[in-house]
Amino acid sequence: MSDFTKEFQKAYKLINESHYILIVTHINPDADTLSSALALSNYMYRNNINHKVYNSSKYLPRNLDFLPRFDKITDTVPKSYDLIIYVDCGDKRRVGFEFNYTCKVINIDHHQSNDNYGDINIVDSDKGSTAELLFGFFKNNEIKITKEIATCLYIGIYDDSIAFTTPRTNSKTFEVINTLVTTNIEIPKILESYLMRETLAKYRLLPKILQTLELYFEGDIAIIYQKQEWLDITGATFNECDEVVNEILKIAIVKIAIYLREDNNNIRISLRGKDDIKIDLSKVANTLNGGGHKNAAGATLSGVSIQQATTRLLDTFKNYI
Numbered sequence: 001m002s003d004f005t006k007e008f009q010k011a012y013k014l015i016n017e018s019h020y021i022l023i024v025t026h027i028n029p030d031a032d033t034l035s036s037a038l039a040l041s042n043y044m045y046r047n048n049i050n051h052k053v054y055n056s057s058k059y060l061p062r063n064l065d066f067l068p069r070f071d072k073i074t075d076t077v078p079k080s081y082d083l084i085i086y087v088d089c090g091d092k093r094r095v096g097f098e099f100n101y102t103c104k105v106i107n108i109d110h111h112q113s114n115d116n117y118g119d120i121n122i123v124d125s126d127k128g129s130t131a132e133l134l135f136g137f138f139k140n141n142e143i144k145i146t147k148e149i150a151t152c153l154y155i156g157i158y159d160d161s162i163a164f165t166t167p168r169t170n171s172k173t174f175e176v177i178n179t180l181v182t183t184n185i186e187i188p189k190i191l192e193s194y195l196m197r198e199t200l201a202k203y204r205l206l207p208k209i210l211q212t213l214e215l216y217f218e219g220d221i222a223i224i225y226q227k228q229e230w231l232d233i234t235g236a237t238f239n240e241c242d243e244v245v246n247e248i249l250k251i252a253i254v255k256i257a258i259y260l261r262e263d264n265n266n267i268r269i270s271l272r273g274k275d276d277i278k279i280d281l282s283k284v285a286n287t288l289n290g291g292g293h294k295n296a297a298g299a300t301l302s303g304v305s306i307q308q309a310t311t312r313l314l315d316t317f318k319n320y321i
């Protein structure tokens with residue numbers, strides 16, 4: 001476990017010396033990237049630090065709209081800024097493009113694949129979420145964890161740890177949660193806002209995806225996919241069924257679940273593995289120019305069909321199984 005005390009102090013100093021800060025979140029944003037960014041944003045707002053939270057995606061997950069300052073997230077890059085803070089971006093291109101800048105960069109992340117692209121790197125792959133790692137920034141710099149900040153960090157940790165069940169969830173995680181809870185965050189309300197506002201469209205799309213389920217390698221690997229045209233038919237959005245990959249991992253015999261999504265000319269691939277798998281899925285993803293963690297990784301293939309992507313994946317797994 002790394003100690004980032006110095007980096008947290010350096011980051012704090014740099015934030016306070018900067019004139020305009022751009023906080024950058026990754027494409028296909030999840031709770032961790034947005035809540036980490038908004039935790040920082042709520043701190044900065046309270047302290048009159050000029051900043052923007054940026055995300056390049058067309059759609060933000062609406063079930064995160066209860067996060068304080070969610071409505072301030074923008075897809076417009078400001079004209080000038082002198083500090084970029086990447087949160088939860090395992091690769092600096094995960095923003096959707098590569099920023100052209102000469103300013104300083106703080107890189108806060110927990111992906112194994114992160115190559116320390118920042119001037120200040122707070123990268124700890126032992127942490128189950130960027131939100132949990134970011135808690136150290138507030139704690140080390142004796143910044144008051146407000147209810148707003150705590151609400152953000154809670155949902156980031158909750159979601160990336162799949163409700164505190166992933167291998168990297170440990171006593172430190174619960175120490176953080178304990179501190180967050182003391183700010184009187186309303187957990188049942190937060191979770192109801194986050195989990196119980198699904199669209200009907202999602203439940204029209206889900207059966208179509210589940211219908212595609214195929215098992216390979218004697219059931220060790222399960223593959224499902226989402227066709228782009230189904231989004232128009234059902235009215236669902238691209239990421240709306242993402243957690244279906246975790247659902248098929250629940251099948252007793254399945255060890256690795258794979259979810260393919262058509263996205264214009266690309267096939268986006270999500271890989272999920274049970275705790276005791278012998279394969280490091282981030283290595284498999286690496287061979288496809290992707291990345292991630294041992295039990296959760298992803299990649300994007302261009303110019304191929306779902307069938308071709310499936311064949312390529314199965315060929316890759318042949319070398320590992």
Ligand SMILES: [Mn+2]
Pocket residue numbers: 032033088110128129130160
């Ligand atoms: Mn994360």
